[in-house]
Amino acid sequence: MQKVIDIKENVTKFEELSAYIERQDESQGVLMQTLHKAQELFGYLPIEVQKFVSEKTKIPMAEVYGVATFYTQFSLEPKGKYTVGVCMGTACYVKSSQLVLDQLIKTLKISVGETTEDGLFTLEATRCLGCCGLAPVIMIGDSVYGKLEPKKIPEIIESYRKK
Ligand code: FES
Known part of the structure; x- marks a missing residue:
């Protein structure tokens, strides 16, 4: 709603x-x-x-x-303090970005396009972020995280919660 x-x-x-x-x-x-x-x-x-x-x-x-x-550039819901963008471009996809996305959904307890209740994170699936050599890649705010293993996600998210 x-x-x-x-x-x-x-x-x-x-x-x-x-x-x-x-x-x-x-x-x-x-x-x-x-x-x-x-x-x-x-x-x-x-x-x-x-x-x-x-x-x-x-x-x-x-x-x-x-x-x-x-248009995806418009949002009907307020965005969180940090936008977490998971690259679903081809290079990232073949390097299992879906598993990274699944882990983010589990850690943040939201689906793509939603914002956490504390207003901290909005989860988005994005196109190629332009750093395919680092696949799979996510972006949180302006920071890029590459060669990501899903098990690293909780730790990364926690570091933003502590900021
Ligand atoms: S496909 Fe993910 S950065 Fe290019």
Whole structure:
């Protein structure tokens, strides 16, 4: 279920988004640009923000929701402090990245696309991270972990919990 945001606490962000929309001309890319701006302001695209964008841009809600859910760069849920990206590109896949992912799912107790209850980790499966020589690879925030054995995962995650 989607989390609800407090509109009163976010008035400044809605005002900024409104000003941004008013500055846009009615070009084709207006919805994508507006959703990018909204995600930058709120960190994700809760339903209230999608409704606001729909009302302000006069673009039907179904279209706004469709775009927000279609593109992976948009998130409908708040992200954790650390995004854990598991590379599922070919080189990593043949080096058993699925086992790394399975271990992360077990350690974090969440599925791909979810965020831990403490708000620390969001788990994602990604395309090639560009360091195939280190396969299998994961990224946590800006840090890359290569040649990973699944048994190392709990220790790595614990080091972030302690930060
Ligand atoms: S396939 Fe994983 S880094 Fe390239």
